[in-house]
Amino acid sequence: MISLISTDVIAIIALCFTISFGKKNVVVCNKKNMIYIYAAVTTIILLILEITTILMEISSNNKLMMPHRIANILGFSLSPLVPFILLFFNSNKEKNILYNCFLTIPLCFNAFMCILSYKTGFIFFVDAQNQYTRGNLFLLPTIICIFYYVLFVIAVIKNSVKYEMEDKKILIPVLFIPILGIILQILFKDLILIWCCTSISLLIYYIFLLELQFKYDTQTGIRNRVAFEKEMEQYVSRDKNATIIMFDLNNLKRTNDKYGHKVGDEMIFHAAKIIEKSFSGIGKSYRIGGDEFCVICNEITRKLLDIALSNLDDLLIKINQKRHIKIVLAYGYAFYNKNENENESKSINYTFVQADKAMYIHKAKLKEAYGIIEND
Structure with missing residues (x-):
């Protein structure tokens, strides 16, 4: 006893x-x-x-x-x-x-x-x-x-x-x-x-x-920058194709200045959940910066990618119907080919840069569509 x-x-x-x-x-x-x-x-x-x-x-x-x-x-x-x-x-x-x-x-x-x-x-x-x-x-x-x-x-x-x-x-x-x-x-x-x-x-x-706490972002619940960089390192030796999709949340700075950081944090949270839900089952979602997100997909077809991005657009339309402050996400993507990974210009990091550039092109188009938006 x-x-x-x-x-x-x-x-x-x-x-x-x-x-x-x-x-x-x-x-x-x-x-x-x-x-x-x-x-x-x-x-x-x-x-x-x-x-x-x-x-x-x-x-x-x-x-x-x-x-x-x-x-x-x-x-x-x-x-x-x-x-x-x-x-x-x-x-x-x-x-x-x-x-x-x-x-x-x-x-x-x-x-x-x-x-x-x-x-x-x-x-x-x-x-x-x-x-x-x-x-x-x-x-x-x-x-x-x-x-x-x-x-x-x-x-x-x-x-x-x-x-x-x-x-x-x-x-x-x-x-x-x-x-x-x-x-x-x-x-x-x-x-x-x-x-x-x-x-x-x-x-x-x-x-x-x-x-x-070392792998997930506490504010959004999705993977953080540390987990993202660890995943990127895996592709140095991983024998798999990948697709990288970059996202940027527009108007965050203006929202923070006008309505306060609590409203801005709520926008970040909903943006992360929309991205995660859109790519559920086909990719891993990461928050890699304040208003920047990334999804890495293994071995997916262009058709699956188009479906996921279409789902994302539909979810944005649905949530924005109930919101005074709209959530606008710019995105761009690029493909990583395992057979070309020995070429530095075709490395996973190069693919990341290309996806980032594509995202900024989309962001510019959104500025034209929605009016002048400050750079976030």
Whole structure:
């Protein structure tokens, strides 16, 4: 028992440190920080409750029967909350009221059954001698935990399509270590592993968030300049054709000066999402400057490129119908041929320059179409 308590205390200390770092971290986006902090604080509470119940169980003092029952009620009631938090913040349905209500039903039902267990012993029972035993419905909180974890895994898989393979490898233990702890604790009654495993999982999740800050732009959620340059370097030895598409957001400076940087930031965000959506499945999107974006596509046909650019134009028309300040994107592209990569004038960097020049030609045409626009 002492070793279990020591492990829990170490887990609490580690989580407290990472919560402190998370609060100070201004690079990782605020939403992802809050996911981690909420889940970590809940886990610390559960670890403290676990230590409390262990100490009460060791004691033979029957005066501790009531607090022992209350501690178990809190522990079993809150146990599905960690995967619930992770699911809620990672789901794309945050604003769907019906979906959110559906999610809370198992959580509320579990809490209700745990409260009833004070007298009935459905989930657990602490007798008059302060001895703890499992109830007939002991697996109910565990089943609800697994239910939320499964939905969380599905949500993460959907949201991780854009992640590189090395990022997904980090996510694997984040998702499955807690489930492993749950299974082992069910099979071996004397083992108490769930919240230690969850703590390890959350620590790995925090490392994952730190890793992402070096690859993804926090404002837009797409890949950043560092990731772009790393991808460009791969084409020195990569035996693949590529298409580079450059984008520039017009009127950003004027928007910032007239309406403020918050409105300008919102334009950048929507521009990035439109570009990412237009090339989803055929190319990787990057923010390489303040209002400059790039997409790199491997082995795509001219027809696919035309379809993607047509989708982009359609999305711009659709979003601008609802906007007072229009989003105008200039773009240009060039093709990289693997068979010509030994020629410096046909290198991937040369292709990038050609795409940039094509973008400025398109930008000039947009000036004529929309009137005089300042150089951004």
